[in-house]
Amino acid sequence: MSSFWASKLVAMTPPRLSYVRSDGEILSQVVSSQADLLAKYGGVAPKMAEEAHSQAIDRVVQEALDKAYMTEKDLTAVAVTIGPGLSLCLRVGVQKARRIAGRFNLPIIGIHHMEAHALVARLIEKDLQFPFMVLLISGGHNLLILARDLGQYIQLGTTIDDAIGEAYDKTAKWLGLDLRRSGGPAIEQLAMEGNAESVKFSIPMKQHKDCNFSYAGLKTQVRLAIESKKIDAKIPISSASEEDRMSRADIAASFQRTAVLHLEERCERAIQWALKMEPSIRDLVVSGGVASNQYVRARLDMVAKKNGLQLLCPPPGLCTDNGVMIAWTGIEHFRMGRYDPPPPAEEPENFV
Ligand code: KG4
Ligand code: ZN
Numbered sequence: 616m617s618s619f620w621a622s623k624l625v626a627m628t629p630p631r632l633s634y635v636r637s638d639g640e641i642l643s644q645v646v647s648s649q650a651d652l653l654a655k656y657g658g659v660a661p662k663m664a665e666e667a668h669s670q671a672i673d674r675v676v677q678e679a680l681d682k683a684y685m686t687e688k689d690l691t692a693v694a695v696t697i698g699p700g701l702s703l704c705l706r707v708g709v710q711k712a713r714r715i716a717g718r719f720n721l722p723i724i725g726i727h728h729m730e731a732h733a734l735v736a737r738l739i740e741k742d743l744q745f746p747f748m749v750l751l752i753s754g755g756h757n758l759l760i761l762a763r764d765l766g767q768y769i770q771l772g773t774t775i776d777d778a779i780g781e782a783y784d785k786t787a788k789w790l791g792l793d794l795r796r797s798g799g800p801a802i803e804q805l806a807m808e809g810n811a812e813s814v815k816f817s818i819p820m821k822q823h824k825d826c827n828f829s830y831a832g833l834k835t836q837v838r839l840a841i842e843s844k845k846i847d848a849k850i851p852i853s854s855a856s857e858e859d860r861m862s863r864a865d866i867a868a869s870f871q872r873t874a875v876l877h878l879e880e881r882c883e884r885a886i887q888w889a890l891k892m893e894p895s896i897r898d899l900v901v902s903g904g905v906a907s908n909q910y911v912r913a914r915l916d917m918v919a920k921k922n923g924l925q926l927l928c929p930p931p932g933l934c935t936d937n938g939v940m941i942a943w944t945g946i947e948h949f950r951m952g953r954y955d956p957p958p959p960a961e962e963p964e965n966f967v
Contacts, residue, residue, distance in 0.1 A: 694945025
């Protein structure tokens with residue numbers, strides 16, 4: 616086991632890749648951006664994303680190795696995202712990971728994307744012990760989890776339709792915001808200029824006393840408000856009149872307030888449920904892209920404190936998708952002996 620401490624892992628959530636040492640030191644991080652495609656098309660079609668991943672993957676692996684002053688021979692294991700996500704893109708990563716692992720005789724560890732969002736908190740906060748509460752908020756998922764141990768997760772709540780990040784992204788698109796970055800940061804920024812009380816949106820699922828989420832109805836409320844204020848998304852906010860800009864900012868702020876009130880309510884109930892099962896819980900981990908939002912953090916900090924917990928949010932760069940979280944989760948599993956043996960050195964093309 617001692618040689619393990621000098622070891623490195625490679626992680627892939629294409630097109631993001633990182634090398635992380637088993638003590639949590641991040642040796643390198645490379646992100647191959649799809650920002651141009653996002654800005655041009657307002658999204659990335661699966662086939663287009665697969666193409667971009669395939670073209671980028673070899674370069675990204677090499678660039679990250681160079682940045683870490685390493686070669687593949689320095690690696691101890693390979694961790695790779697196996698889901699959930701776009702299967703075409705996941706396949707590009709899995710094929711590359713298997714090629715490296717096969718060629719260099721390395722164990723391989725398949726990682727669940729959402730588990731990685733949660734566990735990266737243990738890289739940041741080495742004292743974070745199981746059991747703890749987790750709220751995961753991203754583009755595709757809203758999850759409330761009681762993490763009892765590595766691999767032992769009790770789901771307390773999930774979304775019944777859209778996730779909060781999807782609602783941020785659509786709101787940004789309909790408000791004509793600059794989509795070169797994802798919609799969330801653009802809404803967060805614009806909301807600072809607006810009055811969060813000005814548009815009355817109703818909080819989703821108030822009558823359901825559970826921990827599930829729903830953002831589809833709030834999206835519809837936002838769309839109707841945008842239509843009633845005659846906001847034209849084709850006019851970018853940078854060209855909007857002052858009055859138009861203000862009404863967009865009011866909608867952004869009111870949307871954000873309602874979206875986060877829904878999080879607060881569900882989160883508080885989940886904490887109370889979880890404390891009944893595991894009274895020793897001390898921490899609430901909040902992660903996933905939306906957790907990089909400062910307003911979201913501040914509001915959830917209040918919820919955590921009110922319920923006697925400490926809020927732990929990874930830094931923004933580790934909340935949004937990244938390779939570090941995959942490598943770190945690989946390290947967590949590797950330590951427990953949970954990995955697959957090296958694949959054959961020569962696998963047929965498109966084996967996965
Ligand atoms: O975890 P993530 O990077 O990718 C997924 O697994 O989906 O999350 C992406 C989501 C997007 O919907 C993006 O708009 C949102 O996270 N996001 C934010 C912020 N930064 C990213 N939402 C609100 N405020 C932010 N600052
Ligand atoms: Zn994610």
